[in-house]
Amino acid sequence: MWPWLALLPPAVAVQPSFKELHLELFAKDPDIHHVVQNFSNPYDIRPNFKNYPHSNLLPEFFTEILDILHMEGMPRFIVEVGSLHGHSAIQMATVLDKLQMTEVPILCIDPFTGDTNMWASYQQDQSVGGWVNIIDGRMTVFDQFMANVQFAVNRSVSKHHILPFQATSTVGARWLVQKGFAPDLIFLDSAHELDETYLELSLYFNLLEPGGILFGDDYGWPAVKKxxxxxxxQHNLQFGYENPIDLRIARAQAGATNLIWIMRKAKLAKNATKRAVYRSPDRLLCV
Structure with a gap:
């Protein structure tokens, strides 16, 4: 583990409301100026939910994740690291609404610049180029995200869920530390390059509220799996006795090839000096 990661202080158990997040990020009351609803859309980007082929977070799977956390009164604050066009965030928000959890914030941390594969392949690979749009020398990832989320909010999704945070995963993690905000559910879907996923795991598992869940997809990708x-x-070798990670691997749905990894952070048991490991139902977390 990189030594500088130890500089991150332990997460403080505070889960902010949507309004608190909006005020901290944009210095505006969302009831007066909502960043999503008031998106100006300068390039007139249309909402698009078809072109991007790699959204693997299905409503049924996310519902089961929520079922696991519901027994502990979670989630109260969700962080998505790597949001791209907002498809997964909208899926999560839709499920939350169906479960009458209309006030749970989803903070979407992403620089919205496009990843290595997008920049390297969009001119040669039509499967990539079909969902890449470049205007004024930059990819319009953020604009597409905002157009999609704005459409979803104006149509049906609660306006008290999705907030964009246009920052790298490192900046986002350090901001959460400085504000003392501890997510209890984190979906990690950003870097798929070797060592980048490890770096983000090191940052965001440290931020996770005890008893919370950190999960991500594409476990079948060699770099992600490694x-x-x-x-x-490495975590269990160093902290396994007091704070072991319970890792499970699941399929996005029955018969699917995409594998999702799930980690649950140990939580201190009441009236006990050692930590209790919360294990997830085998009906969900198995391949």
């Missing part, structure tokens, strides 16, 4: 396995092994 970094996830490496992080869990």
């Amino acid at each position: 970094d996830v396995d490496r992080f869990v092994e």
Whole structure:
């Protein structure tokens, strides 16, 4: 583990409301000026939910994640690291609304610049170029995200869920530390390059509220699998007695090829000096 990661202080158990997040990020009351609803859309980007082929977070799977956390009164604050066009965030918000959890904020941390594969392949690979749009020398990832989320909010999704935070995962993690905000559910879907996933795991598992869940997709990708396995092994060697990671692997749905990894952080048991490991139902977390 990189030594400088130890500089991050432990997460403080505070879960902000949507309004608190909006005020901290944009210095505006969302009831007066809502950043999503008031998006100006300078390039007139239309909402698009079809072109991007890699959204693997299905409503049924996310519902089961919520079922696991519901027994502990969670989630109260969700962070998504890597949001791209907002498809997964909208899926999560839709499920939350169906469960009458209309006030749970989803903070979407992403620089919205496009990843290595997008920049390297969009001219040669039509499967990539079909969902890449460049205007004024930059990819319009943020504009597409905002157009999609604005459409969803204006149509049906609660306006008290999704907030964009246009920052790198490192900046986002350090901001959460400085504000003392501890998410109890984190969806990590950003870097898929070797060592980048490991770095983000090191940052965001440290921020996770005890008893919370950190999960991500594409465990079948060699770089992701290597970094996830490496992080869990090294963490459990160092902290396994007091704070072990319970890692499970699941399919996005029955018969699916995409694998999702799930980690649950140990939580101090009441009236006990050692930590209790919360294990997730095998009906969900198995391949």
